[in-house]
Amino acid sequence: MVELDFNKFGGLIPAVVQDYKTNEVLMVAFMNKESFEETLELKKSCFYSRSRNKLWLKGETSGNVQIVKEIFVGCELDSVLLKVEQVGNAACHEGYKSCFFRRLSNGELTIISKRVFNPKQVYNNLNQVGKNIATLEAKVYEKNKGVKK
Template sequence: MIKLNFEKMGGLVPAVVQDYRSGEVLMLAFMDEEAWEHTLRSGLASFHSRSRNALWVKGKTSGNVQRVKEIRVDCDDDAVLLKVEQVGGAACHTGHRSCFYQKIEDGTVTIVGEPVFDPKEVYKT
């Protein structure tokens, strides 16, 4: 098995998450060794939550899990690309399909797409 280089970024590697069918970039997160191993074992995209300093299994609260279909590692072994099946249709905690829903054009921000779910209802905030 490949050994990722977690040393360059203080124990983390960036993980780009992409829809395995459409190629749409859904989100960017970070993995530590625990999240990497959990992803490999479970088949569910798992990350390191920097705000909680804990393992974060994507979709554990919302039900919008990411089933890993393919994993790629870059040439320096310090970045990961996860190609996933996005269950529930939304990757972003704001309810949008992708975390990259803000389009910058001519100095103006345009919101692309509508939320798939209401985060206040899902996260009970």
């Protein structure tokens, strides 16, 4: 069993994600040992969110998970490359296929891709779904309160 080197950078290694068909780079994120092992087990990209300080199953909110087809390991065992099938065809929370949707030229950024989805709509809808589920759960809870177990 291969042992990656998680010691160099506070327990984290960079993980590059590439579309398994087109080779487009979709994103780069970080993994700790636990998220790497989750990725192996689930065969879905799982990262470590530095902002939220927790495991992050990519697509857990949007549904746009990444099905891992192949994993490659960097020469120094301190980075990985995932080739994935991107569900929903958009890896970026901004609604683009790739997080690298802007080219830098002469100090200015230009958007070079088309949006796959409108993030406001998608995340608002998801929030609505979340609210509906919460309402439903509350109803079920209320219903069950009087039920003896």
